[in-house]
Structure formats: C-alpha cells, structure tokens
Amino acid sequence: MKLAFLGLGVMGYPMAGHLAKAGHEVTVFNRTASKAEAWCREYGGARRDAPADAVAGADIVFICVGNDDDVRGVADGPRGALAGLKADAILVDHTTASAGLARELEQQAKAKGLGFLDAPVSGGQAGAVNGRLTVLVGGEEATFRAAEPAMRHYGQAVTLMGPAGSGQLAKMVNQILIAGIVQGLAEGLNFAVRAGLDANQVAGVLSKGAAQSWQLENRAHTMIDGKFDFGFAVDWMRKDLAICLEEARRNGSSLPVAALVDQLYQRVQARGGGRWDTSSLIQLLAEP
Amino acid sequence: MKLAFLGLGVMGYPMAGHLAKAGHEVTVFNRTASKAEAWCREYGGARRDAPADAVAGADIVFICVGNDDDVRGVADGPRGALAGLKADAILVDHTTASAGLARELEQQAKAKGLGFLDAPVSGGQAGAVNGRLTVLVGGEEATFRAAEPAMRHYGQAVTLMGPAGSGQLAKMVNQILIAGIVQGLAEGLNFAVRAGLDANQVAGVLSKGAAQSWQLENRAHTMIDGKFDFGFAVDWMRKDLAICLEEARRNGSSLPVAALVDQLYQRVQARGGGRWDTSSLIQLLAEP
Numbered sequence: 239m240k241l242a243f244l245g246l247g248v249m250g251y252p253m254a255g256h257l258a259k260a261g262h263e264v265t266v267f268n269r270t271a272s273k274a275e276a277w278c279r280e281y282g283g284a285r286r287d288a289p290a291d292a293v294a295g296a297d298i299v300f301i302c303v304g305n306d307d308d309v310r311g312v313a314d315g316p317r318g319a320l321a322g323l324k325a326d327a328i329l330v331d332h333t334t335a336s337a338g339l340a341r342e343l344e345q346q347a348k349a350k351g352l353g354f355l356d357a358p359v360s361g362g363q364a365g366a367v368n369g370r371l372t373v374l375v376g377g378e379e380a381t382f383r384a385a386e387p388a389m390r391h392y393g394q395a396v397t398l399m400g401p402a403g404s405g406q407l408a409k410m411v412n413q414i415l416i417a418g419i420v421q422g423l424a425e426g427l428n429f430a431v432r433a434g435l436d437a438n439q440v441a442g443v444l445s446k447g448a449a450q451s452w453q454l455e456n457r458a459h460t461m462i463d464g465k466f467d468f469g470f471a472v473d474w475m476r477k478d479l480a481i482c483l484e485e486a487r488r489n490g491s492s493l494p495v496a497a498l499v500d501q502l503y504q505r506v507q508a509r510g511g512g513r514w515d516t517s518s519l520i521q522l523l524a525e526p
Numbered sequence: 527m528k529l530a531f532l533g534l535g536v537m538g539y540p541m542a543g544h545l546a547k548a549g550h551e552v553t554v555f556n557r558t559a560s561k562a563e564a565w566c567r568e569y570g571g572a573r574r575d576a577p578a579d580a581v582a583g584a585d586i587v588f589i590c591v592g593n594d595d596d597v598r599g600v601a602d603g604p605r606g607a608l609a610g611l612k613a614d615a616i617l618v619d620h621t622t623a624s625a626g627l628a629r630e631l632e633q634q635a636k637a638k639g640l641g642f643l644d645a646p647v648s649g650g651q652a653g654a655v656n657g658r659l660t661v662l663v664g665g666e667e668a669t670f671r672a673a674e675p676a677m678r679h680y681g682q683a684v685t686l687m688g689p690a691g692s693g694q695l696a697k698m699v700n701q702i703l704i705a706g707i708v709q710g711l712a713e714g715l716n717f718a719v720r721a722g723l724d725a726n727q728v729a730g731v732l733s734k735g736a737a738q739s740w741q742l743e744n745r746a747h748t749m750i751d752g753k754f755d756f757g758f759a760v761d762w763m764r765k766d767l768a769i770c771l772e773e774a775r776r777n778g779s780s781l782p783v784a785a786l787v788d789q790l791y792q793r794v795q796a797r798g799g800g801r802w803d804t805s806s807l808i809q810l811l812a813e814p
Contacts, residue, residue, distance in 0.1 A: 443696065444699065489720040
C-alpha cells in the first residue's frame with residue numbers, strides 16, 4: 239500500500255518506521271528536513287519538501303504533529319495534504335488535538351471525496367518505538383476498517399470510539415484520569431517521605447490494593463528519586479489539559495481537579511520543567 | 527493460641543471468624559451485645575461484656591473499631607483491654623486511627639510489659655470476608671513476628687512498615703492516592719458521558735494504558751450506572767482524610783487535591799450519601 243507520513247517527531251518517526259518495516263511504500267514530510275533525511279536513511283523511504291507532494295498517489299496519509307495549528311499547517315493551503323490527496327484516499331490525524339478540529343477536517347475531507355479519522359495515541363515514545371500504542375479513533379466505520387490494518391503496525395489496541403472527534407474526546411478522558419492519579423500519587427509519596435516511611439516499600443505494598451494504578455507501578459520509584467528527564471512532557475500535558483478544559487466549558491463538565499492540576503503544571507513550567515515527565519508534580523511538594 | 531477480638535463490625539466480624547475457623551480459641555467483645563451473640567452462634571467462641579474480661583488470658587488481642595475515641599473506649603479504663611491483659615501479651619489495633627494514638631498505645635503497653643502493633647487494613651468488607659486484606663503494620667520486629675501468623679488468616683499481605691504509627695501512616699498514603707484517583711475518574715467519566723462517548727467502552731480501552739487503575743477497572747461501570755449502595759463508605763473516608771490532613775499539618779506535607787476531595791465528600795454527605803461508596807463523587811458532577 240502507498241502511504242504518506244507527515245510529522246516525524248518523537249512519536250511520528252518510529253510510527254512511520256513501523257509502516258516502512260511492514261513493507262509499505264512510505265513517503266514522508268517533516269518541517270525540519272534533516273529529520274526526514276535521517277528517517278529515509280534509516281528506513282529507505284522517500285521524502286518531499288511539501289505535504290501536497292508527499293501525499294501524491296497515497297492511499298492513506300498519517301499526520302502526527304504538535305497541535306491544532308500545526309495540523310492545519312500541513313493539511314490546509316495550496317501545498318497542504320488536502321490539496322494533494324487523490325480521491326478515495328484516507329487522512330488519519332494522530333495528533334492530540336481538539337474534537338472541533340477533527341469535525342472540521344472531516345467536513346473538508348468529505349467535500350473532496352476523502353475519508354478522515356481522528357486517531358490520537360497514548361503509550362508515549364516507548365509505545366511508539368515498541369509498536370504498542372493505544373490508538374483512539376473517531377470517524378466512520380468503513381473508513382476505520384480500511385485504515386485499521388496499517389495502524390495495527392504500531393497500535394496494540396486500535397479502537398473506533400464513535401464519529402469524528404470521538405478519538406480526541408476519549409484521549410481527553412485519558413488525560414483527565416491521569417491528572418488526578420499523578421497529583422494524588424505526588425501528594426501521597428511526598429507525605430510518605432515526610433512521615434518517615436520507606437516510600438518505595440509503601441508504593442510496593444499499596445500497589446496490591448485499591449490504590450493501585452499504572453502510575454504507581456511505573457512512576458513511584460522515579461518520583462521518589464526525583465528523576466523526571468524522560469517520558470511525557472509537562473508542556474504537552476498542559477496543551478492537552480487546555481483542550482480538555484475548553485471542551486468541558488462547551489459540554490458542561492466540571493473538572494475541579496484537572497483544572498487545579500493544570501495550574502500546578504504551570505508552576506512546574508515556571509521553574510523550567512516544561513520538558514520534564516508529568517510525574518514531576520511531586521517537585522512542587524518536595525521543597526522545605 | 528488463645529485470642530480475643532474486640533469490635534465485630536463489618537470488618538471485625540469476619541476477621542474474628544477467620545481466626546476461629548483456623549482453630550484458635552477466640553473470645554469476643556462488642557459494644558452491641560447482640561452482634562457478639564450472633565458471632566458466637568456462627569463461630570462457636572465465647573463472649574464477654576467488658577474488654578478486660580474478654581482479653582483475660584489471651585496471647586494476642588485484636589481491636590477493630592471506628593476511630594481514635596472508640597479505640598480508647600475499649601483499651602483504657604478499669605474495664606478496658608490494657609487493664610485485663612496478662613504480661614507478654616500483644617495488643618494489635620486494626621482500626622484506621624491516628625499515628626499519634628498508635629505511639630501513645632505503644633507507650634502504655636510497654637509500661638505494662640505488653641507488645642503493641644498498629645495494623646490498619648485495606649481491602650474493604652469483601653477483603654475481610656474472603657481473607658484477602660492488606661495489613662499495614664507498625665511496631666517492633668519481634669512483636670510483628672509473633673502476631674503475623676494469626677493476621678495471615680485474613681491478610682494476603684501483612685507487612686511491617688516501620689515503628690509504631692507506621693501502619694497508620696502507610697494507610698493514610700493509601701487514602702491520599704485513592705482520593706486523587708477517584709475524583710479524576712469521576713471527572714473523566716462524567717466528561718465522557720457529556721461528550722457523547724460510550725463511557726463503558728472508554729473505561730475498557732483506557733484501562734490498557736497509563737490511565738489504568740484498580741478504581742477504573744472495578745468502579746467505572748458502577749459509577750456510570752450511578753450505583754453506590756456498597757463498598758467503602760464516604761463517612762469512613764472523611765474520617766480517614768481528616769486524619770491525613772491533621773498528620774500533614776504536623777509533618778509539613780501539602781495535600782491540595784486530598785483537601786479538595788475531602789470537601790467534595792462533605793457535599794456527598796450533605797445530600798445524604800454518607801453511607802454511599804467513595805466512588806459516589808461522580809454524583810456531584812452528574813447534575814444538569
């Protein structure tokens with residue numbers, strides 16, 4: 239199958255690589271051309287200097303960039319992906335973006351006879367490299383079925399959540415859950431240390447019961463050690479929480495803890511931790 | 527071994543039952559005598575009308591009551607457990623209470639030549655019935671070793687966390703973690719419903735990734751259905767959070783989310799939900 243991949247960041251680079259390794263003919267585009275050159279050297283695909291050229295003749299085109307504006311930057315305009323796609327092609331957006339953008343892009347795609355799926359992922363850089371991402375998809379069933387086999391090359395779970403925008407909405411739920419879990423974990427571990435407990439032992443014992451979470455099992459020890467130079471960055475989390483809070487304003491949801499945690503992440507950014515892992519919330523509590 | 531069990535509530539009743547079923551000679555005391563009579567009919571042990579009488583001759587005495595004052599009510603005074611215990615006996619307090627009380631009781635016990643362990647449990651009524659509780663123990667190692675085999679009859683994990691009070695402190699960490707997890711889950715599931723997603727499907731998919739938690743796997747579906755007439759009650763959780771917040775004031779911990787969630791539970795109590803499961807936080811968000 240002829241594929242195109244637009245955006246070779248920490249997620250897109252290995253995701254596009256999985257498609258090439260599976261034997262697909264992959265053409266790539268990246269704003270910073272040197273990244274695309276490196277990718278072609280590693281995986282042997284072709285690269286183009288504009289999205290419209292990269293997607294020419296492709297059956298499915300994947301976008302994985304930073305935010306709503308970045309998606310519009312590669313999809314819209316005379317050199318954009320929508321201008322270059324052949325009829326019946328499918329556009330898949332893996333960016334974590336707003337549900338409104340997903341609905342707009344589906345409209346634009348339909349007007350040109352194209353299919354569209356919003357398909358944000360979770361699982362982080364490790365999941366992208368290992369091909370074990372969770373892909374949360376919004377769109378029409380037939381479009382989903384056509385694109386699903388390709389996404390399985392990097393997705394261990396690829397699920398249609400509902401119509402266009404539903405992938406983004408499900409990803410927002412994911413981030414809302416994580417906000418509560420990580421701040422609760424930060425408060426609990428900091429309390430454990432200040433109370434004179436062996437915080438690592440406490441984490442191990444409590445992971446057997448009702449306080450268990452993926453974050454407790456995978457982040458408690460690094461949080462206790464104050465290691466944050468890895469993982470899903472605070473800057474990205476704040477971008478995602480902004481989308482959650484805006485959508486909540488629209489659908490009438492109350493998010494008291496997610497809103498509070500967003501403000502706490504602002505303090506992490508202010509002290510230079512924008513690139514730290516989201517578990518760095520504990521830093522705000524660890525001071526004397 | 528000759529044992530005594532003081533307090534036959536939803537937790538103590540089945541816990542004492544496990545000790546009797548294991549072949550120990552168990553004498554019980556309960557403030558409401560009819561509960562003790564029922565227990566004796568079911569398990570064949572003896573009952574006494576005062577703690578001092580129930581503990582006479584016992585090697586280990588277990589307390590499992592409501593709060594600090596209730597513990598003092600059965601431990602102190604001329605008819606209390608401390609007055610009736612023989613030298614070298616061990617007093618184990620399974621109540622979730624303050625770390626300060628644990629340290630006080632250890633002092634009182636030592637002065638009489640007795641051993642003491644604070645040993646709050648987690649796992650709820652189901653864990654007590656099935657003998658699968660997590661027991662978080664504070665106290666001296668030799669005392670722990672002597673009492674551990676008996677506690678194994680209802681504890682799948684029985685762990686010494688440190689000196690007297692450490693069991694209570696570890697239990698507090700557990701409740702702090704749960705406060706963040708459950709409120710995050712309430713916000714996320716309510717958001718999912720309002721966004722038009724299939725919230726049960728979202729819960730299932732997200733439980734494969736970094737937002738996974740015991741609460742997501744075991745409470746999401748009942749939360750979506752608005753079922754709260756089971757589980758660990760809001761009244762008990764508020765009692766525990768009060769202990770956490772008081773201890774945090776002492777050790778210099780900041781608990782912004784735990785304090786907020788405690789206030790949210792106040793709202794659940796105000797609408798008559800004091801006996802609802804802790805997952806009932808979602809009720810506050812579900813209104814029009």
